[in-house]
Amino acid sequence: MKVPDKIRTNCPKCKKHTQHKVRQARKGKEKRMNWGRRQYERVKAGYGGSPRTPKKPVFKIGKRTVLLLECGECNKKRQKVYSARTKKTVEVGK
Numbered sequence: 001m002k003v004p005d006k007i008r009t010n011c012p013k014c015k016k017h018t019q020h021k022v023r024q025a026r027k028g029k030e031k032r033m034n035w036g037r038r039q040y041e042r043v044k045a046g047y048g049g050s051p052r053t054p055k056k057p058v059f060k061i062g063k064r065t066v067l068l069l070e071c072g073e074c075n076k077k078r079q080k081v082y083s084a085r086t087k088k089t090v091e092v093g094k
């Protein structure tokens with residue numbers, strides 16, 4: 001999947017359409033003990049076993065890509081979820 005490296009779209013800070021640079025956003029670091037992790041550890045404790053043992057074969061679904069848009073006028077950055085699910089990685093600027 002290919003995405004242009006420059007998009008003209010609305011900037012919430014400038015409150016108008018401006019030219020944006022597009023990059024692929026890097027995934028943020030997960031917190032060491034976030035709520036989901038604590039819940040998972042609590043469920044997994046004892047003899048119950050893992051709650052996420054797959055009972056049926058899991059179909060592989062492509063992931064949505066998060067793009068990083070940078071405004072050309074005010075350099076404000078924001079993230080936007082690219083709506084299509086793709087199995088291949090998204091190429092920016094090709």
Ligand SMILES: [Zn+2]
Binds near residue numbers: 011012014071076
């Ligand atoms: Zn702007």
